[in-house]
Amino acid sequence: MPLRQRDQAAVPITMADVAKRCGLSQPAVSQALSGKGRLNAETRARVVSIARDLGYLPNVSARATRSGHLGCVGLLQSTAGWRSLLPSPLLDGIHDALAERDMHLVVAKLADEDLARAAFVPRILRERLADGLIVNFNAAIPAGIRRLIREHGVPAAWLNVRQEYDCVHPDDLGATAIAVRRLVELGHRRIAFADYSHASEPGDAHYSVVDRRAGYQQAMIAAGLTPRLLVERNPVREDQRIAFTRAWLGAADRPTAVVTYGNTIALPILIAAASAGLSVPRDLSVISFSDLDARHLGLELDVMVVPCQAMGRAAVDMLFARARPRRGHPAQAIACAYVPGGSTAPPA
Structure with missing residues (x-):
């Protein structure tokens, strides 16, 4: 902390020192430094400049004691x-x-x-x-x-x-419903929801696991469609996700569209579809959840962006x-x- 000499002892620069140098009262200096009050811009700038030259730093502890707030x-x-x-x-x-x-x-x-x-x-x-x-x-x-x-x-x-x-x-319930309605409007009827990261009985998992599934199911039923959850009894291991995806992509009644819990599920689906000779979006439409616009991740992917x-x-x-x-x-x-x-x- 900047110091000055007084009776051979080093003490901090105070607001009183700044006020004396400026030729103003301490309340006026306080207003200038806090950006409050009705001082004109020229006076305020002069006070700030002098305080900086002197090396004045506000006493945060004293301010907290006076106001009762720590900021x-x-x-x-x-x-x-x-x-x-x-x-x-x-x-x-x-x-x-x-x-x-x-x-x-x-x-x-x-x-x-x-x-x-x-x-x-x-x-x-x-x-x-x-x-x-x-x-x-x-x-x-x-x-x-x-x-x-x-x-x-x-x-x-x-x-x-x-x-x-x-x-x-986030409104996870409403977001999944928006994704389903988007796919229904495009003409899809076989729409699945994929979550490889969580078990079919999610237990104490994050609430969004339940809400995203529920939002999907409610929107499907409202559209007169049959929900199809691509969820296993236990989470699908990362090294098995592409093979698991290729299995349901190869079914005669495979989904033409899928909503995924997140990008870690969307990515193996995109890879599996490409390896099976399927084109996204011509053969399979995909919507995922993401903290960012997927373009930031280098993916051409429709996303429901979590409003972080x-x-x-x-x-x-x-x-x-x-x-x-x-x-x-x-x-x-x-x-x-x-x-x-x-x-x-x-x-x-």
Whole structure:
């Protein structure tokens, strides 16, 4: 921290020093540095320049003591990466929404074994280091994380989970229905849903496993069509996915279109179709789910884009909404966008 000499002791530059150099009051300097008040642009620029030349840095601790706010939000992550996926657009949404509020983000990673101990309290809660929490635990959620948040009374918004209150998540149910309707409008009648990553009984898998299947089945029934789930009792191993795909592609009544749970299922389907001499989209139409427009992945693929950036922003907005209902904010489902990529066409 920049220092000056006073009675042979080095002390930090204060706002009073800046005010004295500028010939202004401390409140006026505070307004100039915070961008508030009615000072003209020339005066504000002069104050900022003098503060920079002196090496003045705001005393964040003192500001927090006065206001009761730390200007910080904590992002809670699991040390198990599969439980706390954090796509870059999601982080961008959180960061940008906080930056607009002149706030910053700290990250705390919590291990399952610690959360299982009743006495465990992470530092971010123990010392109240954040004004609120964004919780990115979204599958097989440990009971300990809910207990800690409840006991410490910190405002929290949950990411990518489906619960009644205080959460934002994609509208997976509606997104799969949009994909099915798109294929029906093109004239397809034999439309399947493929999920190789999860078992036919998903157990404690992410809620989207159930919602995407349900959205597909509901849309098929609404269109007067018979649903066909390409799902096995156990997840299909990665080294078996192309062979598994070729088996159903070779059936006499094979689907002419397929909606996939995600890109890790769409890719082996595209490979298997090509190796079987089938053309996408002439012989097989494919729609997948993705965190990004598939063109960023080098794929010509129609996708339902998960609204990661919008979810990050919505979580921050939910934390700082002015009126907080006693039971919490109702869950917010955010629509996925359908982005054509060249993998759908009318059936041959």
